[in-house]
Amino acid sequence: MTDRDRPSVRLLLPIAAVASGAAGDTAQVVTTTDLAALLAALGGAENITSVAAAAGRVLLTVARPELLDRESLHVLIARGVVKTATGTLHLLAGAQASSLADGLRAAAAPR
Numbered sequence: 001m002t003d004r005d006r007p008s009v010r011l012l013l014p015i016a017a018v019a020s021g022a023a024g025d026t027a028q029v030v031t032t033t034d035l036a037a038l039l040a041a042l043g044g045a046e047n048i049t050s051v052a053a054a055a056g057r058v059l060l061t062v063a064r065p066e067l068l069d070r071e072s073l074h075v076l077i078a079r080g081v082v083k084t085a086t087g088t089l090h091l092l093a094g095a096q097a098s099s100l101a102d103g104l105r106a107a108a109a110p111r
Contacts, residue, residue: 035104049062
């Protein structure tokens with residue numbers, strides 16, 4: 001898949017929490033991120049085997065977990081990334097979960 005074939009989806013995701021100085025008191029910095037950056041962190045569109053959205057989370061499985069860039073995932077999905085014992089990844093994306101899942105599904109669809 002070339003860059004031209006990738007869906008043009010822009011999402012608002014929390015990128016970082018910035019400490020304000022008081023213990024436990026944080027303010028969120030929100031910026032836009034490109035679906036391409038998330039796909040790269042997931043090991044590429046061809047590495048995604050399933051995508052679903054559920055209650056503020058994107059649930060996905062990948063063919064080759066060793067291709068995941070965990071550091072980048074944690075930067076792109078600041079609310080959290082959880083890997084279950086069964087290998088499913090949960091991207092905690094909040095209100096954007098459904099549109100994020102749609103974008104990932106479209107990008108991972110065979111062409």
